[in-house]
Amino acid sequence: MSLDEGREFANDVRQNEGKIICDGSFKHGRSSAAFLPITRHTITQHAAPLTGFLGTNIVPGRSADQSAYRGEMGGILGSILTVKVLCKNFGVDTGTVTIGCDCEGAINACEGNRSVSCHWKCYDIVCRIKHKLDNLSITFLFKHTDGHQDAVKPFETLTIWEQANYWADKYAKDALCNYVTDRCPAIPTTIGEGDTWLLTLDAVPVTSEIKKTIYNSKWTDKGKSFWMVRLQIRHDQIDLIE
Helix, strand or coil, X not given: CCCCCCHHHHHHHHCCCEEEEEEEEEECCEEEEEEEECCCCCECCCCCCECCCCEEEXXXXXXXXXXXXXXXXXXXXXXXXXXXXXXXXXXXXXXXEEEEECCHHHHHHHCCCCCCCCCCCCHHXXXXXXXXXXXXXXXXXXXXXXXXXXXXXXXXXXXXXXXXXXXXXXXXXXXXXXXXXXXXXXXXXXXCCCCCCCCEECCEECCCCHHHHHHHHHHHHHHHHHHHHHCCCCHHHHCCCC
16 A cells, blocks of 8 residues: 555645545444545545545444444544644645545534433534534545445445445444454543533443433442342243343
8 A cells, every 4th residue: 555644645636635434334333434535646446445544443442432423533533633633744734635434414413503412322522523524724624425325336336435435334344343353442432522421320421312311320220139139030931121
């Protein structure tokens, strides 16, 4: 893979033509993401893409909060943070970047001026994304890209966005596979830039389905104890009842 440390991409941003694609993956209670630029010299043949840089991450959070959606959000945040660093390194003060993503729900959460609610899934990542979008001098646009198009069309007929999405998906899966194979633990969420608050239960941050999580933490065990006594159910049987 030919790497130029993002120089060509930064020049594209300066000319309001920056393009970056991201994708997420989820398995075994872990989420990951990958992101890479699309420039004039990006070649995304089926071998290995020639691109300016490649980024991957493992998304923090409880295993119970992880999902494919969280992986997508982690890819968007990773893309924005990478753009910030590259623009600083190459002296780009203003410009435009289009972020491609195959998850319309993630794009809808990031766009617009809606206030983030704690009822939203991955509200912590959405808060950080919106904080970056509001405070960076770079303009960010979003583009929905259809994913997994290589399964229905010949690879060479795909658009450059669809081809790049194929590679982002592959690299996200590879990163997750390596992390899970190495038996690495879930990465805890911590307070980050853009967070206004973060709920914790038993010192563990909760980032999705807050209302349900609080309810279950308070009442599930009490409810089980009540019905075990009321119906004379053994402890090893109670979890079998829905």
